Amino acid sequence: MQTRRDTFLLLVATLSGVSLPNVTIADDVADYLGNFVSLADKDFGPGQAEELLKLFNSLVSQGMPAGDAVHGLLAGRFDRKPPPGYPQQPYGDITRALSLFVLTGGWSAQCDPEQMIIPSSDAYTQSLVWLIAQAHAQGNSNAGPQSWGDLPDALSTFIGG
Amino acid sequence: MKTYDVIIVGAGIAGAIMARELAKAGKYVLILEAGPGDTSSRQDYMSQFYTATIKLPEGPYPPYSASNTDDSSLPDKLYAQRYTSLMQFNWPPYDQRGTAKWDDGIVTFNKYSHVLADPDSQLPLLSTYERLVGGTTWHWLGTSLRLLPSDLKTRTSFGYGADWPIPYEELSDDYMQAEELIKVSADKKDQDYLGITFKPDYQYPKEAIVRSYSDQQLDKLMAGLSLDFDGEVLKPSVNSTPQGRNSVAGEGETACMGNNSCIPLCPIGAKYDATRTLVEALSLPIDKNNTNKRPFVELRARTVACRLNVDPQTNRIVSVFAKTYDREQSGNVREQTLTAPVIVVAAHAIETVRLLLNSKSERAPKGVANSSGQVGRNLMDHIVYLSWGRSPVPLYPFRGPRSTSGIESLRDGKFRSKHAAFRVDIGNEGWGWSAGAPATTVASVLKGDPGKAYGSELVRTLNDQLTRMMRFCFLVEQEPLARNRVTQASAWDGLGNARAQVTYEAGDYALKGIAKAIKTTRAIFRHCGIEDFTEPNLADPGYPSVTVDVDGAAQHVNVYGAGHIMGTYRMGTDPAQAVVNSDQQSFDHPNLFLLGSGTFPTVGTANPTLTIAALAFRASRAVLKQLAALR
Numbered sequence: 001m002q003t004r005r006d007t008f009l010l011l012v013a014t015l016s017g018v019s020l021p022n023v024t025i026a027d028d029v030a031d032y033l034g035n036f037v038s039l040a041d042k043d044f045g046p047g048q049a050e051e052l053l054k055l056f057n058s059l060v061s062q063g064m065p066a067g068d069a070v071h072g073l074l075a076g077r078f079d080r081k082p083p084p085g086y087p088q089q090p091y092g093d094i095t096r097a098l099s100l101f102v103l104t105g106g107w108s109a110q111c112d113p114e115q116m117i118i119p120s121s122d123a124y125t126q127s128l129v130w131l132i133a134q135a136h137a138q139g140n141s142n143a144g145p146q147s148w149g150d151l152p153d154a155l156s157t158f159i160g161g
Numbered sequence: 162m163k164t165y166d167v168i169i170v171g172a173g174i175a176g177a178i179m180a181r182e183l184a185k186a187g188k189y190v191l192i193l194e195a196g197p198g199d200t201s202s203r204q205d206y207m208s209q210f211y212t213a214t215i216k217l218p219e220g221p222y223p224p225y226s227a228s229n230t231d232d233s234s235l236p237d238k239l240y241a242q243r244y245t246s247l248m249q250f251n252w253p254p255y256d257q258r259g260t261a262k263w264d265d266g267i268v269t270f271n272k273y274s275h276v277l278a279d280p281d282s283q284l285p286l287l288s289t290y291e292r293l294v295g296g297t298t299w300h301w302l303g304t305s306l307r308l309l310p311s312d313l314k315t316r317t318s319f320g321y322g323a324d325w326p327i328p329y330e331e332l333s334d335d336y337m338q339a340e341e342l343i344k345v346s347a348d349k350k351d352q353d354y355l356g357i358t359f360k361p362d363y364q365y366p367k368e369a370i371v372r373s374y375s376d377q378q379l380d381k382l383m384a385g386l387s388l389d390f391d392g393e394v395l396k397p398s399v400n401s402t403p404q405g406r407n408s409v410a411g412e413g414e415t416a417c418m419g420n421n422s423c424i425p426l427c428p429i430g431a432k433y434d435a436t437r438t439l440v441e442a443l444s445l446p447i448d449k450n451n452t453n454k455r456p457f458v459e460l461r462a463r464t465v466a467c468r469l470n471v472d473p474q475t476n477r478i479v480s481v482f483a484k485t486y487d488r489e490q491s492g493n494v495r496e497q498t499l500t501a502p503v504i505v506v507a508a509h510a511i512e513t514v515r516l517l518l519n520s521k522s523e524r525a526p527k528g529v530a531n532s533s534g535q536v537g538r539n540l541m542d543h544i545v546y547l548s549w550g551r552s553p554v555p556l557y558p559f560r561g562p563r564s565t566s567g568i569e570s571l572r573d574g575k576f577r578s579k580h581a582a583f584r585v586d587i588g589n590e591g592w593g594w595s596a597g598a599p600a601t602t603v604a605s606v607l608k609g610d611p612g613k614a615y616g617s618e619l620v621r622t623l624n625d626q627l628t629r630m631m632r633f634c635f636l637v638e639q640e641p642l643a644r645n646r647v648t649q650a651s652a653w654d655g656l657g658n659a660r661a662q663v664t665y666e667a668g669d670y671a672l673k674g675i676a677k678a679i680k681t682t683r684a685i686f687r688h689c690g691i692e693d694f695t696e697p698n699l700a701d702p703g704y705p706s707v708t709v710d711v712d713g714a715a716q717h718v719n720v721y722g723a724g725h726i727m728g729t730y731r732m733g734t735d736p737a738q739a740v741v742n743s744d745q746q747s748f749d750h751p752n753l754f755l756l757g758s759g760t761f762p763t764v765g766t767a768n769p770t771l772t773i774a775a776l777a778f779r780a781s782r783a784v785l786k787q788l789a790a791l792r
Contacts, residue, residue: 017620067616074611096607099615103607104600106214111607113214113600121211129599132620133627135559138590139210139422145409148419148561148589149371155624 004050007057008033014066015099018128019160023102030122032102039101039119043109044094045083052091052098070095103129105137131158163455165191166788168481168501170466170516171508172198173296174770175756175777177438178342179505182781184445184457188788191459191499192439193483195241195512196293197223198462206299207428214600216593218300218425218724219243219289224489240486240494240655241465242275243292244511276511276661277650283666284705287722288542290509294462297509297724298434300425302563303405304586304768305345307336310356311573312765319578321640321670322763326734326743332775337363339774340403343433344411346370347403354400355573369401370408370417373589375556375631376401376566382552382689388681391576397685399587400569405433405770406562419561421590424724432562461485467658469504469520469529469753476524477752478504484656494656502791503784507756507777510540510726514647514759515661517730530747530755535740536730537648539641541764543723544667546583546635546675548682549595550691555628558591559599564634565589571681572766581638581674584766585681591630596694602626631691635678636723638766640670647729667707667720675718676709725769727758744783745776752787754780 002010009027013020027033040049055078059069072078076092088094088109096111105124106116118124125140134152136142152158167183169176172194180190206221213220224239236242278285290297311318313325313332325332337360340347346367349359372380380399388395406427410416417431427434442458461483468482481504485495506513514537520529528536568585576582592598606622607614613622650662667675686693697719698704704719733739736748745760747753756777758769 015615015619017616017618070615071611074614076611092611096614099607100600100604103603105211106600108604111604113597113604116214116600118212118214121208124211129603129623129627130559132623133559133591133599134557134624135627136421137211138216138559138593139207139420139426139428141418141420141560143419143560145416145418146371148373148565149377151374152557152560155620159620 002057002061004053005033007053008036010060010066011053011056011070012098012102014070015095016102016128017159018131022131022160023128026102026126026128030105030120030126032123035107035119035123036098036101039107040094040097043086043097044088044090045086048083048090048094052094055091103127134158165189165499165501167191167503167505167784168193168499169505169507170481171296171506171512171757172294172435172439172460172462173507173509173757174298174435174438175773176296176505176507177435177442178774178777179507179756179781179784180458181438181442182778183784184442186785187457188785189457190442191461191501193464193466193481193499194294194460194462195465195508196243196291196462198294198460203426203428203430206426210422210426216422216425219291221426222291222293222299236275236660237653238490238655240490240492241292241463242654244274244276244286244289275654276663277652279648279662279664282664284707284720286540286542286663286665286726287544287705287720288724288726289722290511290724290726292512294439294460295434295436298770301405301724301770302424302768303432304564305340305343305347305403305405305771306584306767307352307357308332308765308767308772309573311577312763312767315577315763321578323641323731323733323738325762326732331779332772333358335775335778336771338778339771341366342438342774343405343771344407344414345403345405345771346408348401351401352403354569365403367408370404370406370562370565372399372401373561373565375558375589376587378552378554378556379587379631379689380566382691383685386685386688388571388684390571390574390677391579393574393576395570395574397568397585397681398570399566402565402567404562404565407431417562421559421561421563423563463487465656465658466506466508466516467519467656469506469516470498471520471522471524471529471750473524476750478529478750486656490655503752503754503787505754505756505780505784509757510729510759511647511661513755513757514729515649515658518649519659525749530730530740530749530753532749533737533740535738538643538646539728539731540645540647540663540665540726541639541641541728541761543636543725543764543766544639544671544675545721545723546637546678546718547595547632547721548635548679548693548695549592549630549632550686550693550695551626552629552631553690556631557628558589558630559593559627561589563588563590579673580677581640581671582766583635583637583674583678586634586636588632588634590632591627592632592694594634595632598630599623599627633682635675635681636766636768637671637674637678638764640668641728641731641763642666642668672707672709675707675720676711676716679709679711679716679718723768725758725764727761727764727769730755730759731762732760733762743779745780746783754784756780
C-alpha cells in the first residue's frame with residue numbers, strides 16, 4: 001500500500017535520480033512534501049499538488065514504470081486545462097517546478113532561478129543537486145578539514161545505488 | 162562621569178586592533194559602532210544566507226535585504242543603512258554601450274542603497290561594506306596577501322599614482338603582527354615571490370590550507386604555458402593563497418571545514434573576523450594597574466558618530482557628537498557628546514569620509530581633515546573581470562574555501578607603466594558567482610529535452626557539467642584618479658546625516674588591464690583545453706559593463722567590485738596632497754587618526770585587509786606615543 005509520502009518520495013527519486021533512501025533522508029529534514037503542497041497550491045491552484053501525486057500513483061499502480069510516468073509528466077502528455085486564474089500547466093509545469101525545488105531548494109512555478117524563493121534553510125541545505133555534484137550545499141559541509149584537496153567519494157556514494 | 166583616553170569610531174578590524182593595543186597598554190577606550198552588536202547572531206545570519214536566492218556578500222546581515230525592498234525601509238528612513246548591491250544600475254552611460262534599458266525606462270540608481278551616484282558617474286560603486294560590530298570582516302574572503310615592494314613605489318617605478326610614505330621593510334614588520342593576529346594559514350616558501358621576503362626564522366602562524374583538487378588540476382593543465390606581457394615573458398604559476406582561516410584547530414578554534422560560503426559568512430567561525438579581536442579587547446582583565454576598576458574597552462553598538470567638533474583655537478578634535486538608536490528606524494534616539502584626548506576614525510573608506518565631510522564648521526569649512534581638499538578623492542577598488550569555462554577533466558568544485566589558490570606571477574612587471582596588473586583568484590564555487598550555478602544549470606536542463614531531464618540521464622548531465630566548472634576572477638589594479646570621489650549628497654539618512662554620493666569610473670589604466678585579462682583568459686583556456694563559457698550579460702541593465710579595446714576590437718564586458726573600497730583619505734608626506742601621514746595621523750588635527758584602506762595611496766593587487774591590519778598596528782604605536790606625551 002503506497003502512502004501519500006511514499007508516492008511523493010518515489011516521484012522525487014525518479015525525477016532526481018537520487019536513491020529513495022537518500023531522498024527520504026533529505027525529506028525527513030526539509031519536509032519537501034509539506035512545502036511542495038503549500039507552494040504548489042498557491043501557484044497552480046488548490047489541490048493541484050495532490051492531484052499530481054494521485055495521478056503518478058495511479059500510473060505506477062497500473063504498471064507503468066516510474067521513469068516512463070515521469071517522462072510523460074514532464075513531456076506534458078498528461079496535461080490538462082489549468083484552473084481559472086492559474087496560468088501554469090498541470091502537470092508538466094508543476095512536475096518541473098517540483099524537480100527544481102528538490103534539486104535546489106528553490107521554488108519557482110516558472111522554473112526560473114531568478115524567480116525562486118527558498119522557503120527554509122533546510123530546503124537549501126538538503127537539496128539534491130549538491131549530491132549529484134559530489135559536493136555539499138554552501139555553508140553545510142560535513143567533509144573533514146582539507147578534504148577538498150582530494151578527489152571526492154564516488155558519485156554512487158553521494159546519490160546512493 | 163567616565164573618561165576615556167581614546168574614542169574609536171568603527172568596530173571593524175582596524176578599530177578592533179587599535180582598541181586591543183591601547184587596552185593592553187592600560188588605556189581606556191570607547192568604541193562607537195553604527196550597526197548592531199550581537200556577536201551571537203551567526204546562526205541567524207546563516208538562516209538569512211541559506212534562504213537568499215542570490216548569495217550576495219551583504220545578504221545575511223542587518224538591515225536585511227528583504228526589508229530593503231519595502232519602501233518603508235528606504236535609506237532616508239533607516240538610521241544606519243549600509244551599502245547594498247541590491248541596486249538599479251541603469252543610467253545614461255550604459256545606453257552608449259548597448260546595454261538594455263529597464264522596461265519601464267527608469268534611470269534610478271540605487272533606490273534601496275545608502276550611497277547615491279553622481280549623474281555623471283560612468284559606473285556605480287561596485288563593492289559593499291558592512292555596518293555592524295566586526296565590520297566587513299564578516300563577509301571578507303580571508304585572503305591575506307601582502308602588497309609587493311613595487312606596489313609602494315608606483316610613481317617612481319611606473320610613473321603613476323603616488324609612492325607610499327612607508328619603507329617596505331617597516332610595513333613587513335607590521336605584516337608579521339597582522340598575520341599573527343589573524344592567524345594566517347600559509348607556507349612561507351609559496352609566498353616568497355616578486356620581492357616579498359621573510360625573515361629567516363619567520364613562520365606563518367598556521368600551516369597552509371591545502372589547495373583544492375581543482376587548483377591542482379588547473380596547475381597541471383597550465384604547465385609549460387608562457388604569456389607575453391608587452392615583451393616580458395611571464396609564467397602563470399598557481400600559488401596557494403595565504404588565508405585568514407584555520408587550517409588546523411587550536412585552543413578554542415575550529416578548523417576550516419571547507420563550507421564554501423566564506424563570502425558572505427563562515428558558519429563555524431573558522432575564518433577570522435574582527436569580533437575575535439574585539440572579544441579579546443573587551444575581556445582584558447581588570448588588574449591592579451587598572452585604577453578605575455572598570456573594563457579598558459567599552460563598546461557602544463547602534464551608535465552613529467554624526468560630527469567631529471574642532472576646537473577653533475587649537476585645531477584639535479574636542480568631541481564626537483553621536484546618536485544611539487534602539488531600532489533600525491522610527492525608534493528612540495539618544496544624543497550624546499563624547500570627549501577624549503585622541504579620536505580615531507576607522508569607519509571604512511566611505512563612512513569615514515562621510516563623517517569628515519559632515520563635520521564642516523567655520524574652522525574646517527571643507528570638512529574635518531580636509532584642508533588639502535583630498536578627503537573623498539582617489540576612490541579605488543580592484544575592478545573584477547570574471548571568466549569561466551568547462552575543463553576537459555573533472556575538477557570537482559563546490560568544495561573547500563571559496564578560493565585556495567591564485568595566479569600571482571602576473572602581479573608585477575615593467576608592463577605596469579602601460580596598463581594595470583592583476584592577480585587571478587581561482588574559484589572553488591564553480592560558476593556560482595559568474596552564472597548562478599548550480600540553480601541555473603539545473604533549470605537549464607529541466608527546461609530542455611524532457612527525455613533527459615530526469616533520472617540517470619539528468620544525473621549524468623548535471624554531474625558532467627557541474628564537476629567541470631572553473632572560474633577565474635581577475636582583480637585588476639585601479640590607479641588613483643582625483644575625479645573618482647565620495648562627496649556629500651543632498652539626501653539624508655534616518656538620523657538626519659547627509660548621505661554619501663559617489664562619482665566613479667574604471668579609468669584607462671584599469672580598462673587596459675581588463676583587456677589584458679581577456680587576452681590572458683583566452684591564452685590560458687586555449688593552452689588548457691578549457692571551453693570558454695564567459696558571456697557578458699548586456700541584456701540585463703542590472704549588470705554594469707565597460708567597453709575595452711582588445712587588439713583593435715571593442716568588447717563589452719561586465720565588471721564587478723572586489724569589495725576593496727580604498728583610497729579616499731590617502732597618506733603621504735605632503736599636507737597639500739594627502740590627508741594623513743605615515744602614522745595615519747591627520748595633518749590638520751594632530752589628535753585625529755584615520756584608519757583603514759582609505760589611507761592607501763595606491764592599491765596594488767593584494768586584497769587589502771592584511772595591510773589595513775598592519776597599518777592599524779603602526780597607528781596604535783603612534784597613538785600611544787601621543788598619549789604618553791600628553792601626560
